[in-house]
Amino acid sequence: xxxxxxxxxxxxxxxxxxxxxxxxxxxxxxxxxxxxxxxxxxxxxxxxxxxxxxxxxxxxxxxxxxxxxxxxxxxxxxxxxxxxxxxxxxxxxxxxxxxxxxxxxxxxxxxxxxxxxxxxxxxxxxxxxxxxxxxxxxxxxxxxxxxxxxxxxxxxxxxxxxxxxxxxxxxxxxxxxxxxxxxxxxxxxxxxxxxxxxxxxxxxxxxxxxxxxxxxxxxxxxxxxxxxxxxxxxxxxxxxxxxxxxxxxxxxxxxxxxxxxxxxxxxxxxxxxxxxxxxxxxxxxxxxxxxxxxxxx
Amino acid sequence: xxxxxxxxxxxxxxxxxxxxxxxxxxxxxxxxxxxxxxxxxxxxxxxxxxxxxxxxxxxxxxxxxxxxxxxxxxxxxxxxxxxxxxxxxxxxxxxxxxxxxxxxxxxxxxxxxxxxxxxxxxxxxxxxxxxxxxxxxxxxxxxxxxxxxxxxxxxxxxxxxxxxxxxxxxxxxxxxxxxxxxxxxxxxxxxxxxxxxxxxxxxxxxxxxxxxxxxxxxxxxxxxxxxxxxxxxxxxxxxxxxxxxxxxxxxxxxxxxxxxxxxxxxxxxxxxxxxxxxxxxxxxxxxxxxxxxxxxx
DNA sequence: CAGAGTTCATGCATTTTAGTATAGCGACCG
DNA sequence: CGGTCGCTATACTAAAATGCATGAACTCTG
Numbered sequence: 001x002x003x004x005x006x007x008x009x010x011x012x013x014x015x016x017x018x019x020x021x022x023x024x025x026x027x028x029x030x031x032x033x034x035x036x037x038x039x040x041x042x043x044x045x046x047x048x049x050x051x052x053x054x055x056x057x058x059x060x061x062x063x064x065x066x067x068x069x070x071x072x073x074x075x076x077x078x079x080x081x082x083x084x085x086x087x088x089x090x091x092x093x094x095x096x097x098x099x100x101x102x103x104x105x106x107x108x109x110x111x112x113x114x115x116x117x118x119x120x121x122x123x124x125x126x127x128x129x130x131x132x133x134x135x136x137x138x139x140x141x142x143x144x145x146x147x148x149x150x151x152x153x154x155x156x157x158x159x160x161x162x163x164x165x166x167x168x169x170x171x172x173x174x175x176x177x178x179x180x181x182x183x184x185x186x187x188x189x190x191x192x193x194x195x196x197x198x199x200x201x202x203x204x205x206x207x208x209x210x211x212x213x214x215x216x217x218x219x220x221x222x223x224x225x226x227x228x229x230x231x232x233x234x235x236x237x238x239x240x241x242x243x244x245x246x247x248x249x250x251x252x253x254x255x256x257x258x259x260x261x262x263x264x265x266x267x268x269x270x271x272x273x274x275x276x277x278x279x280x281x282x283x284x285x286x287x288x289x290x291x292x293x294x295x296x297x
Numbered sequence: 298x299x300x301x302x303x304x305x306x307x308x309x310x311x312x313x314x315x316x317x318x319x320x321x322x323x324x325x326x327x328x329x330x331x332x333x334x335x336x337x338x339x340x341x342x343x344x345x346x347x348x349x350x351x352x353x354x355x356x357x358x359x360x361x362x363x364x365x366x367x368x369x370x371x372x373x374x375x376x377x378x379x380x381x382x383x384x385x386x387x388x389x390x391x392x393x394x395x396x397x398x399x400x401x402x403x404x405x406x407x408x409x410x411x412x413x414x415x416x417x418x419x420x421x422x423x424x425x426x427x428x429x430x431x432x433x434x435x436x437x438x439x440x441x442x443x444x445x446x447x448x449x450x451x452x453x454x455x456x457x458x459x460x461x462x463x464x465x466x467x468x469x470x471x472x473x474x475x476x477x478x479x480x481x482x483x484x485x486x487x488x489x490x491x492x493x494x495x496x497x498x499x500x501x502x503x504x505x506x507x508x509x510x511x512x513x514x515x516x517x518x519x520x521x522x523x524x525x526x527x528x529x530x531x532x533x534x535x536x537x538x539x540x541x542x543x544x545x546x547x548x549x550x551x552x553x554x555x556x557x558x559x560x561x562x563x564x565x566x567x568x569x570x571x572x573x574x575x576x577x578x579x580x581x582x583x584x585x586x587x588x589x590x591x592x593x594x
Numbered sequence: 595c596a597g598a599g600t601t602c603a604t605g606c607a608t609t610t611t612a613g614t615a616t617a618g619c620g621a622c623c624g
Numbered sequence: 625c626g627g628t629c630g631c632t633a634t635a636c637t638a639a640a641a642t643g644c645a646t647g648a649a650c651t652c653t654g
Contacts (some may be wrong), residue, residue: 007304
């Protein structure tokens with residue numbers, strides 16, 4: 001137990017965890033393999049036990065190393081956030097802003113908003129992360145996020161932009177081929193598009209459709225984007241955002257009375273960043289753009 | 298914009314922020330002043346602007362440096378957590394566990410629980426932090442926390458241990474001198490002990506005592522511990538935990554019907570740590586100890 | 595089964611980084 | 625007002641970390 005080790009050891013440690021080899025880690029860090037090797041040696045002699053099992057085709061992490069991984073990941077995310085914050089100090093709107101949104105929102109909604117924003121601020125750089133993880137902001141994986149649950153952390157600044165509505169939809173070609181189900185019970189004879197693994201959000205949805213379980217699905221996909229694409233391709237009936245479906249002339253809503261779920265939608269940002277002009281601008285643009293999207297008929 | 302800088306620069310940066318001088322930072326880090334100076338120089342040339350204003354009596358951080366501070370603090374907390382996690386790997390219950398509890402809980406309740414625990418596990422080391430900050434766990438400032446609000450982060454493992462009840466109390470000597478107030482309106486003629494700055498928790502309490510405002514207090518202290526001590530010293534009437542007051546033979550409860558507030562109490566831990574025996578043991582001991590304390594007559 | 599392409603480990607030279615010593619400047623105190 | 629003490633900045637030296645070159649072991653492929 002010497003004095004605290006160099007923080008660089010943790011960076012190397014994480015790289016080795018990710019690359020599963022000293023050589024790979026060295027490449028990704030811009031170092032050489034012996035250096036990486038020495039870093040890991042130092043870390044291991046520091047903690048007093050082995051972190052990796054060496055072999056000729058790489059290093060495989062021990063259980064202990066995996067336990068330490070989340071800390072190292074947090075460190076990496078935080079240094080990245082620090083660099084982002086540092087690289088864009090000042091009153092101008094410039095530098096990187098890291099954005100975390102869901103797949104569907106990131107592909108179908110925000111690009112237009114960002115394009116418009118970028119036109120107004122040519123020095124703005126957007127890093128777009130497609131993720132639903134709620135703690136992205138706390139862990140500094142992102143500066144700004146769009147989330148469908150109300151944020152409860154005090155350190156977060158949230159603005160509600162309306163309610164995204166989910167509903168059942170199908171392509172016109174499918175409806176012409178198979179007809180419209182008259183009721184939920186009528187689903188038995190239809191091709192349903194649904195989830196693969198169950199998540200809390202999905203459980204809420206299922207409460208409305210008690211007859212439906214995972215077994216009824218003819219296509220199972222966890223990606224909402226893939227589900228949406230399947231609906232548009234006429235594969236069958238599935239859930240998607242009502243506001244998005246309206247933009248597609250050939251999508252029709254199915255059983256709007258029986259199945260509807262509103263997702264309160266928020267733009268969320270760390271409170272620390274509210275004094276940052278570039279984050280402020282992106283935050284406001286997102287809030288305005290999403291609100292307009294949600295209100296659109 | 299070179300390749301990523303050494304993470305050690307961030308550590309030095311934080312030390313300089315804290316010590317407000319290169320020499321002080323060097324002392325706290327076990328480095329020398331020129332080294333620290335070079336680190337700061339490197340960081341400044343990297344971000345492209347000044348982080349500190351040099352003077353003969355130290356360095357004062359610029360606004361930009363203060364903006365970066367929270368990131369550096371997170372880094373420090375995370376490395377510390379990593380070291381803690383690393384230093385206690387294995388099946389035995391040993392090594393440090395960092396505990397974050399409120400002042401009152403930390404002084405009046407937990408010590409007994411910890412003493413008992415330590416007797417059973419002599420290799421356990423407890424780091425006790427007296428804090429109410431809700432994000433201590435996410436930021437890895439602590440491994441385990443006792444909180445009076447329900448945690449909402451998914452990554453947290455929480456166990457409810459009961460409800461801590463708050464009520465008005467006074468020392469017998471005070472009551473003998475001044476009598477018991479007959480109603481809330483009767484408080485005017487009494488010496489009240491209360492808060493200095495208003496917090497969300499206090500606002501909830503105040504709803505029950507609409508007649509009372511900050512101006513009525515004869516003693517204002519933000520420290521609940523100081524308030525409790527003042528009550529015990531016979532200074533006047535104040536709010537404290539009912540379960541704690543019961544242990545003091547000379548404390549009597551005032552207006553139990555009119556003023557009562559239940560705080561749902563949780564022991565909270567990061568989900569990552571549930572596989573760590575030492576954390577598990579502390580978590581369970583806290584849960585059991587607090588539950589027993591709350592149930593005690 | 596041999597050769598190409600990986601991997602990690604090790605010895606040595608070099609570069610980088612840290613430490614030592616010192617000078618200069620300002621504040622504080624008697 | 626002079627002496628002391630603290631701070632930072634700079635030149636020089638020592639140490640430490642890195643890179644290079646190489647060797648040995650293993651995998652994959654033709």
